[in-house]
Amino acid sequence: MSVPEALLEIDRISKRYGDVVALRDMSFEVRAGEMFGFVGSNGAGKTTTMRIALGVLAADSGEVRWNGAPITFETRRRIGYMPEERGLYPKMKVAEQLAYLAELHGSGSAAARRAADVWIERLGLTEKRDEEVQKLSLGNQQRVQLAAALVHDPEVLVLDEPFSGLDPVAVDVMSQVLREKCDQGVPVVFSSHQLDLVERLCDRVGIVRSGQMVASGSVAELRSGTTERVMVDVDGAGYGWVDELTGVRVVERQGSRAVLELGDGVDDQVVLRAASAAGRVREFAPHRPSLSELFRNVVTEEAAA
Ligand SMILES: Nc1ncnc2c1ncn2[C@@H]1O[C@H](COP(=O)(O)OP(=O)(O)OP(=O)(O)O)[C@@H](O)[C@H]1O
Numbered sequence: 001m002s003v004p005e006a007l008l009e010i011d012r013i014s015k016r017y018g019d020v021v022a023l024r025d026m027s028f029e030v031r032a033g034e035m036f037g038f039v040g041s042n043g044a045g046k047t048t049t050m051r052i053a054l055g056v057l058a059a060d061s062g063e064v065r066w067n068g069a070p071i072t073f074e075t076r077r078r079i080g081y082m083p084e085e086r087g088l089y090p091k092m093k094v095a096e097q098l099a100y101l102a103e104l105h106g107s108g109s110a111a112a113r114r115a116a117d118v119w120i121e122r123l124g125l126t127e128k129r130d131e132e133v134q135k136l137s138l139g140n141q142q143r144v145q146l147a148a149a150l151v152h153d154p155e156v157l158v159l160d161e162p163f164s165g166l167d168p169v170a171v172d173v174m175s176q177v178l179r180e181k182c183d184q185g186v187p188v189v190f191s192s193h194q195l196d197l198v199e200r201l202c203d204r205v206g207i208v209r210s211g212q213m214v215a216s217g218s219v220a221e222l223r224s225g226t227t228e229r230v231m232v233d234v235d236g237a238g239y240g241w242v243d244e245l246t247g248v249r250v251v252e253r254q255g256s257r258a259v260l261e262l263g264d265g266v267d268d269q270v271v272l273r274a275a276s277a278a279g280r281v282r283e284f285a286p287h288r289p290s291l292s293e294l295f296r297n298v299v300t301e302e303a304a305a
Contacts, residue, residue: 007029009066010062035201054079079157080154080157082159092133094130098115123147146162159178159191241277247263248262256282
């Protein structure tokens, strides 16, 4: 399937639960073939956003559009959704359940059974196909849940914490499947607290805090606004020498290594010379902040603001 123009737009949605403001003008978009990682602290508003995107919850204001038009009951059927609370029928058998869900989304019964079999095999569930969902381990239930999101060949995927609780092999399977769907032109958005995974998989990331999108872009773009840092390892010298340098500070220590932040206009060669004067330099290299570090910076900055 190829959907070159596919575009999911979340446009300034707001939502309150009584006195609790869950979302304030939340906006972002996910394009064809793009994997978008939705990250944020507990209670930041990710699940609420996804539920509104799916139309299972109404926004107080704002709009969700699919290919330029507001989401309707009809377009909603074309979204593959993995809800946080999961949503399978516990007593139904795996194959039966998947075929049933495909039929609910409009497939004929033979096609539905075929699609169920394809995803059962792809997600390593062949031996479990005739077991009741409630008797499966949590990770296997999650595989079934992903199969349920995919079995009707959706045009867009919205997945709430699909990786939580999976073993490393299941994480690999899930990652490959999502990447394949993406490569077929399907926009994929998923939330996760596993930021290393998000950094590895996603083309773009959105960081949400207190119901608002506070930063979004590729990890490289998120990094571009940050100050220059170097990782330095000086043999046994400690890091007192850094205090003598204007515009340089230690931001992190890991054993004998330190991450130094270099203010505007600081020449890294000056820092290297100071390090050499202090002791034997074992390592001196640019330090690219990870998504976890960027996330912490954004969340702390916002909290302090
Ligand atoms: N049904 C509800 N009734 C009242 N408040 C709610 C309800 N659902 C969510 N909230 C509140 O809305 C805010 C956003 O919650 P949401 O579940 O969207 O966050 P989240 O980012 O998905 O969090 P987590 O990472 O913990 O899953 C929180 O303050 C939460 O307590």
